[in-house]
Amino acid sequence: MNNSLKKYRFFWPVVFLAPFVICFFLFNLYPILYSFYMSTLDWAGYNQKVYVGFKNFISIFTKDKLFWKSVLNTLKIGLSGFPIALVLGLIFAALLANTKRFKNALQTMNFLPYITTPVAIGMIFTFIFEQHIGIFNKLIVAMGGKAINFIGSAKYAPFVIAFMIIWRNTGYFMTMYLAGITSISEDLYEAAKIDGASNLQCFFRITIPLLRPVTTFLTITSLIYMFQMFDEANLLFTNQTSSTVGGPSQSCLTIVWNFYNQAFGSNPRMGYASAMACVLFVIIAIVSVIGLRLMNGKED
Template sequence: MVVRKRSLFVILFAACFLPYITTPVAIGFIFSYMFDWQSGILNQLLIQLNLVTEGVYWLQEPFIARCVIALMFIWRHLGYFMAIYLAGMTAIPQDIYEAAKVDGSSGTHTLFTITLPLLKNISVFLIVTSVIGGFQLFDEPKLLYGGWAANSVGGPDNAALTVIWKFIDDTFISDNRFGYGAAIAYSLFVIIIFFSMISYRITAGKGEKE
């Protein structure tokens, strides 16, 4: 029974971690195929279930476009987050959990009073790196909308336009505004440095004071 549970855990963990090692190009094509209004899997499923009579233009709605890109980002990095959190949880001494169990602490109480506080540095690290990764996002939205038409930069109402996409388009594709592109690049560099400093101050500042 224990071996079976471990095997199931390994399979589920591998399934969750697989998108992280998959190339962004493949992920972009997968989601583009899933949400295509003519041949998309989602529309075909909804039509077969008689929930809609015709395909829905998922990627032409600004709000839905943002949700799809957010879903792509979460789906791709979920396995990475799981691996980091599991590594942090294995570093927590088991004596703490045993003492909490002896004191009658429930699972929920232990989670919020012991596990999450001890994983604070890891949570801050993942949040900051996710914000930085969001600023650097380019491949996924570009693959969703870049091939539709020449004027499809940014998707509907620029809902999918990211900083890097705007930088590349204004600097090398639509225009040759190298000064404007340099300003975007330097601004993004300053923002990333700012969030990196916040992460360092939160995670390492307390240890240095002690």
């Protein structure tokens, strides 16, 4: 192999790939591996590290009721919110795709919640669902009902967060679906119309099946987002004087909030929290693989 060929086969690929590979090793792989190492330690983050083997993992699987409660809470909140947001996003996208006037304005309006900061969202939802002055309760009272303590009650609080997820993500899902719809050939719809298909039939038989890659992407990313949920729940129940860990009866304690509290609470357990993060990593990996398999399987 002559020198110039060598240059093209080895030198330049290495030069171009090196920045990414170095950054990946430094900022992704090393922290991941270090967190696996930390999961075998009894360490508060500032004191002497003590190696404990798999003790932290054994505790998580055999003793830690709160971890599994936080897993169930996360699933409950996520599965109440994301599927509805996905369906609404799809419906709005289908409606907007055929809209001629104010399309851009409507699109922007729907997308705005997605770019609103979580802190502001937390405040907005506190105001909406507050028992005494919240708009939602004012409506209930105006219709003859009794005001409900949505945020202070373990029964309702998880659904307030689910509603928050729907409100925030519908616009984003809609935008993604809209992008997918524009890539579907008009010929397909025209051919279907000639064969006598109604708009609804076109939607179910053409639009939805051809949007499957978008749906797969959104479902997998939503599942990952769901397991990493923190801001929405934490901001709703954190203020200077009446903060609680996990909201009413810990009903809104998500996996990451629980991890955060273990790692950075008043009595930190960095090693134990790292073990939690590892378990979360495995859960997300398994769920993502299963999700991909199921969706790609159907496609096959």
